[in-house]
Amino acid sequence: MRISIPRTLLVALLRGSASSTASAFSLSGNSSRATISGRSTLSSHPTSLFVTSLRGGASSSTSLAMSAERPFNTWTFDKHCESMDWTPASEIALSAAAAEGASVDDSDVIIVGVLAPKKEDHEEEKDDEDKEIDPIVFSGKAKELDEALGGALADLASENSKAFLNGSSAGTVTPSMRIQSAGGKAKRYILLGLGAEDPEKGIESTTIMKLGAAVATACHDQKKATSCSVVLPSQIESSASTLTDFSTAFYSSLYSDNRYRTGKKVEIKAEDVKSVTLFMESGAADGADSSISTGKNLAKGVSLTKDIVNAPHNVLNSESLADTAKKIAEESGGSITCEILGKEECEKRGMGCYLGVARGSETEPQFIHLTYKPSGEVKKKVGIVGKGLLFDTGGYNIKTAMMELxxxxxxxxxxxxxxxxxxxxxxxxxxxxxxxxxxxxxxxNARAVVPSDILTASNGKTVEVLNTDAEGRLTLADALVFADKECGCESIIELSTLTGACMISLGQKICGVWTDNDDLAKSIEDVSKVTGDKSWRMPMAAEYKEQLKSKVADMTNLGGRYGGAITAALFLTEFVDKKKPFAHIDIAGPVWDDATGATGFGAKMVSEWVSRQGE
Structure with a gap:
């Protein structure tokens, strides 16, 4: 029997089929169609696939022997991956100490923070080419170091004046300067720009994060250096928030996903460095180690976020993501419990929208519920819902571009x-x-939802599926009902890579926030500013709900051509009690960087938002 299908569907059909039976196939004929021929049942012994060349002329065959007993690094032929590796955290020891009386130049690398001179109100902005750079003026510990080195630090700033600009841009660094110490090995000195001092705002969280990232990069660039000292002036407060922000950015910047690399492709960031000490002229803060540990834990959360987004589909599926959730609970030391609802449990709850999408999955649906409870009194109960589509082909409304992402x-x-x-x-x-x-x-596959299907959510509302590529909101519908009704959350936020329309509106650096609750909007805006996960409140235009009307069901899963990000948000409001604060956060843009991959966006924002709810 011969079945002719479009080539664009071939891979999806083979992977999505409930029971794979083809043992041999050939691609032939014209460039727009493919043919499957032959049929036999897969067995445990090695199977050969003979792939005919697509190019014209004589064909050549390649035999690929694969055995169920001999797994690949990421999968076996007839069994999906059940777990995902995590990128290990950096083992560099970060600490903080008072600069006064300390020998800050005992390390291999000494990074000296430099505040740019305050710009006077009457000064006019000039083009960089016309700007005259005044000689840098050091103070405090930096001045002591410069004098001990015979003005070498001032010379370093002067030699790099055009690029460094006296440290006016936070996070900029000079090249390292090597100075041979008496009877010892050469030490490397680097100047770190701290930006200009603002007496009203002080040094903001985002600036501290830039410094942490810059120090991590400098440590990576300085090969065969095992220790690093960072000298920070008194204007940088040695507060808990400063140390946490610095630590978060420092450890996050050391992330390198080597899980699928081998040999020389493996890169360990700052692998020679063992310790970094922050010498604070403002003095040593009480509980500095705890604040640094808090930041490192945040960085671990960001790292896991990157790991999940970076992981390919043949590693990350619903079951391996559920395994990840279980590991989070195990790692928490009992503060988090994990509940995984399988297909039967979801059916009992009437999660028809979620299960409708999941019918096309290779693996069984896994509804993940992690619960964090504090050791003391609970002042507020909140829900955080995340869209968990491990791969999105678009379904029968198959994507025609960017599917690899x-x-x-x-x-x-x-x-x-x-x-x-x-x-x-x-x-x-x-x-x-x-x-x-x-x-x-x-x-x-043969069971997957198709356009015109009608699904019933767990709150009883029916949805006509106009487009199978608007599937995320269907899975979120039942997740939101669960957070609202079963968990009894007092306020709920939801994060999803939901619409391309939001990316067009806000680009790839800013997420969109939709909510009718001003207090909730303000709380998200506040944490966005301090974490660096940029957000912008968008309109919740109720009149656009007309676009979701269905002729045969309560609503459709897709609005009209215009305002797609708004109609997506309006759809989600149908599954949360109208009296409860609810926010939809579309992170489709900032979740991915074409140059570096996963960004870890959202993890810090959510963690900080949760932490503030108990205050």
């Missing part, structure tokens, strides 16, 4: 689980948090 469609789930990891480690007081992910894939 659709592993990042789990970005919302990644942010939520990364935040859960950080919360479980840092254990904020006063808040009970429910982290919820309805995990599945949007694939194609």
């Amino acid at each position: 659709m592993k990042f469609d789990c970005g919302g789930a990644a942010a939520v689980l990364g935040a859960a990891r950080a919360v479980g480690q840092n254990q904020p007081e006063g808040v009970e948090a429910h982290f919820i992910v309805a995990a599945c894939e949007n694939m194609i």
